[in-house]
Amino acid sequence: FTTDSYPEIERDPRFAQITADHVAYFRELLGKDSALVDGVTADVAADDMEPYNGDWMRKYRGHCKLVLKPASTEEVSKILKYCNDNMLAVVPQGGNTGLVGGSVPVFDEIVISASRMSQIRSFDEVSGVLVVDAGVVLEVADQFLAEKGYLFPLDLGAKGSCQIGGNVSTNAGGLRLLRYGSLHGNVLGLQAVLPDGTIVDDLCTLRKNNTGYDLKQLFIGGEGTIGMITAVSIQCQQRPKAVNVAFLGADSFEKIQQAFREAKSQLSEILSAFELMDSYSQDMVHRVRQNKRPLDGEHPFYCLIETSGSNTEHDAEKLEKFLEDVMSKEIIADGVVAQDETQIKSLWSQREGITECVGHFGGTYKYDVSIPLKDLYRLVDETRERIEAAGLKGDTDEFPVVEVVGYGHMGDCNLHLNVAVRRYDKRVEEVLEPFVYEWIGKINGSISAEHGIGIAKKKYLGFSRNDTMIGLMKQVKKLYDPVLQPKHHTAASIIIIVDH
Numbered sequence: 001f002t003t004d005s006y007p008e009i010e011r012d013p014r015f016a017q018i019t020a021d022h023v024a025y026f027r028e029l030l031g032k033d034s035a036l037v038d039g040v041t042a043d044v045a046a047d048d049m050e051p052y053n054g055d056w057m058r059k060y061r062g063h064c065k066l067v068l069k070p071a072s073t074e075e076v077s078k079i080l081k082y083c084n085d086n087m088l089a090v091v092p093q094g095g096n097t098g099l100v101g102g103s104v105p106v107f108d109e110i111v112i113s114a115s116r117m118s119q120i121r122s123f124d125e126v127s128g129v130l131v132v133d134a135g136v137v138l139e140v141a142d143q144f145l146a147e148k149g150y151l152f153p154l155d156l157g158a159k160g161s162c163q164i165g166g167n168v169s170t171n172a173g174g175l176r177l178l179r180y181g182s183l184h185g186n187v188l189g190l191q192a193v194l195p196d197g198t199i200v201d202d203l204c205t206l207r208k209n210n211t212g213y214d215l216k217q218l219f220i221g222g223e224g225t226i227g228m229i230t231a232v233s234i235q236c237q238q239r240p241k242a243v244n245v246a247f248l249g250a251d252s253f254e255k256i257q258q259a260f261r262e263a264k265s266q267l268s269e270i271l272s273a274f275e276l277m278d279s280y281s282q283d284m285v286h287r288v289r290q291n292k293r294p295l296d297g298e299h300p301f302y303c304l305i306e307t308s309g310s311n312t313e314h315d316a317e318k319l320e321k322f323l324e325d326v327m328s329k330e331i332i333a334d335g336v337v338a339q340d341e342t343q344i345k346s347l348w349s350q351r352e353g354i355t356e357c358v359g360h361f362g363g364t365y366k367y368d369v370s371i372p373l374k375d376l377y378r379l380v381d382e383t384r385e386r387i388e389a390a391g392l393k394g395d396t397d398e399f400p401v402v403e404v405v406g407y408g409h410m411g412d413c414n415l416h417l418n419v420a421v422r423r424y425d426k427r428v429e430e431v432l433e434p435f436v437y438e439w440i441g442k443i444n445g446s447i448s449a450e451h452g453i454g455i456a457k458k459k460y461l462g463f464s465r466n467d468t469m470i471g472l473m474k475q476v477k478k479l480y481d482p483v484l485q486p487k488h489h490t491a492a493s494i495i496i497i498v499d500h
């Protein structure tokens with residue numbers, strides 16, 4: 001097998017092919033409905049496998065013939081032990097919303113789906129500690145918490161499908177990291193299964209636990225490379241009683257930076273999000289949705305500011321005052337504050353909807369990078385110039401680039417550089433890569449701020465990590481997965497395949 005997008009990657013010949021005997025074992029273990037098979041015994045239509053073989057960006061293609069849906073940690077343990085003993089490659093899969101191809105069985109790996117592990121195990125209303133199975137959908141957890149007056153400390157556009165196990169495995173950042181911090185801080189414990197079936201039970205619910213190495217951190221953002229997470233305990237925060245949102249337009253990126261400084265200083269403890277959008281991204285949202293824009297005029301840059309506090313009037317007054325101040329200083333050209341819940345949702349959808357609208361035309365080359373703020377937008381300008389110089393911008397099949405857009409979590413110095421295309425095209429990829437990664441390497445940025453390495457960035461890891469770090473990563477992988485030692489480091493999510 002080869003991948004359609006990455007023909008240079010080869011299947012590791014050490015892995016066995018799935019046989020009817022293997023299938024019989026899994027069916028005995030899990031029951032018929034929890035072991036979907038296509039091809040081996042040919043009793044499931046290929047269409048049923050599609051959600052597991054496709055990806056959100058329509059960029060990667062899987063060739064999996066067997067999907068296993070364990071309902072417990074013990075079942076995951078038995079599956080992994082059997083796969084390890086029989087040299088069967090696997091990929092853990094959550095909601096399959098990842099953006100770097102890490103959840104896609106690019107060869108014929110067995111998909112281990114966490115979707116049947118979907119119980120909320122416990123919630124402590126005093127401490128705010130939630131314990132959930134890995135397959136609980138993020139939005140389901142947040143709705144459960146809302147009823148108790150709490151909030152899940154992570155929010156992102158894919159909340160309706162992504163799972164907490166997937167969020168933790170990718171160390172997802174999302175829209176309010178600025179306020180609630182990263183999962184490295186909020187996850188208190190987890191339960192996971194190593195490639196040989198060993199259960200790592202570290203479902204600690206304590207805030208403080210300085211007893212040796214904090215091994216759970218390796219699973220957070222580990223992309224499934226060292227084991228499958230089956231449960232998570234997480235510190236949740238009180239749900240804010242007052243949420244206010246403003247949408248502002250500015251004439252330059254410098255002005256947006258000034259607005260960010262002012263927002264931190266004037267809104268300080270109630271500031272919960274500061275999101276950046278360029279005019280190109282907003283034009284795409286408008287083009288796809290044909291909706292009314294939040295502001296009458298058009299501006300080169302926009303930002304969305306959210307405050308979360310305990311007193312609506314007091315917070316609204318603060319936000320209005322901030323808006324007056326930045327407009328009188330001519331930092332901001334225009335702005336609007338949402339007056340009710342519907343308007344809050346509508347302003348947020350101008351930001352959250354970018355991912356879908358950019359992908360609407362066929363595909364997206366996505367770069368999720370960390371850059372010191374002052375240089376953040378320069379990468380978008382330079383990339384646009386390169387694409388135009390290469391003559392690839394045309395919005396047609398022959399010249400497939402529709403637009404080059406920039407947006408992201410400005411509060412975290414995290415830029416999303418996206419190139420919307422009519423179809424994936426080697427010529428476009430060659431203009432973008434390794435250019436973007438070299439650019440990031442030169443300024444000591446990160447080639448992955450929040451989406452991970454997956455298969456998309458496997459060969460570019462060296463632009464953000466030095467040889468010593470990569471060497472240590474290989475040793476960690478070898479320790480957790482000794483059967484197949486890495487020839488090269490990969491953060492791809494296949495926990496038994498280490499180099500495909």
Ligand code: FAD
Binds near residue numbers: 095102156451
């Ligand atoms: P999957 O896509 O299924 O898997 C992701 C990776 O984790 C794979 O490598 C997979 O093998 C591994 N994995 C999954 N479950 C487990 C498990 N139980 N144990 C071990 N490994 C596992 N990301 C951000 O950081 N911030 C954002 O703001 C953001 N917004 C997004 C908006 C949209 C519309 C979309 C489509 C994606 C967005 N993402 C964002 C990408 C993000 O990584 C995912 O949405 C989410 O965290 C992945 O969860 P999932 O359950 O879909 O995982």
Ligand code: MLT
Binds near residue numbers: 157351352416
């Ligand atoms: C976002 O911030 O919207 C997500 O990370 C998804 C994306 O990069 O489009």
Ligand code: ZN
Binds near residue numbers: 416
């Ligand atoms: Zn993001």
